[in-house]
Amino acid sequence: MAVNSSFYINDSTEISYDNFIVQIASGKIYKDKSFSTTLEFLTNLIKGIIHHVDLTLVDPLIQGYDPSEAAIDVENLGKLDFNSMVDAIVNSTSKITIFTSGTTGQPKKVTHSLSNLIREVRTSTRHRGAIWGYAYNPTHMAGLQVLFQALLNGNTLVDLFGKSKSSVISMLENHTVTHLSATPTFYRLLLPLNRPNTSLKSVSLGGEKSDTLLIENLKTSFPNAKINNIYASTEAGTLFSADGEYFYVKSHLLEKVRFRKSELEIHASLLGSGMADQEWYATGDLVEWKDDDKKYFKFVSRKNEMVNVGGNKVNPHDIETQLKSIERVIDCLVYGVPNPILGNMICADIVVKDSSIDEFTIKKILRNNLENYQIPRKINIVDELKTTRTGKLKRK
């Protein structure tokens, strides 16, 4: 089938499918290692998958994880072409372990079979020729979803992860990117554009709740694009998509999702291993039905108090535990404040024994035990906690 000539492009490198396929046929595979470039990571990942090696995807940001970095040599698969690479990926027995954003202090591991990871990937002639803006962290679920959607259709990935606004805009234009999938935070940082981008045909949002203003801005900036909302999670991968705020339960998922007291629950068969042992997994996401036929719904809020910071879920209780373990901190309250860049920004009010400890010392201590996105960006030293305060300082 006709595939694009390039597999991957970033500001300094471009690699063709022919070249990539030669590289993954043989050589060393690292089962758990953090890589300095996305291309090295992708090469190791796909090489591992077609050789049926189980892999743990290490994000350099994960603390307290010590990858062994031991390399294993694998047999040369000989002359591969695009179709045989796709067959090898689809039939791989590899188990892929990824990390959730830490909801209980340390990030949790979830292991997926490859078939689970590519469950929602669609391949057809309709998907040929796409050029994807690759905006997600490649070691996380959303990044894997985009990777497989692109790779299995012979599409090109243009790496935008961590790039500044001006380079994202010029790469979208220079490489005539047609498909883009990213978090609402990514789009809020990108818009408004100086001039509309007419090459984008599909713009998807996922990972956080989006809002109607953002959707309107996307329509103006990308006038030729279909705007999609995607619901996916580290635990289950992609589940639903929608072209507005209402999601539709597809027939093959009817038996595998259910709603209890408006909360979305997912059947264990859709989940990676390492999750809870119950038959149904409660997501904590609350939904509202459009009408009585129970097919269309929208997400309204989270059941618990998790704060979404730029797509990372933060549990305020975890941070309070860390703060309270600091000597001279008497009491504290951690909460999210709505923020146009991150969706929410983590803030803390603390009561201290004496003034000999300041905001910067506390942040320094927190850096030892928390991820960057979990650390309160503003720490206010107060006389007493105003727990009854409403409005933006109130934690939901």
Added chain:
Amino acid sequence: MNLKVLEAINEVKQGKGEPTVKVFNVDTHLRDDLGLDSFDLAELTVRIEEKTGVDIFANGVIETIGEIEKQLESGS
């Protein structure tokens, strides 16, 4: 050079355990020159608003010191 802006930037830098900056000019790029990521930019906007009463993000994304100063001039 707006000292309140300098102070706010250095509070962000100190919070990350990074050395403070002494000088900048209108062309100084927040991400490329000062190494501020999206978390830092979010914090910076809050700190500048506390010091000046101006939401520098109100009219869109800010990338350089010059853009901050322009927002402060038009907002105050």
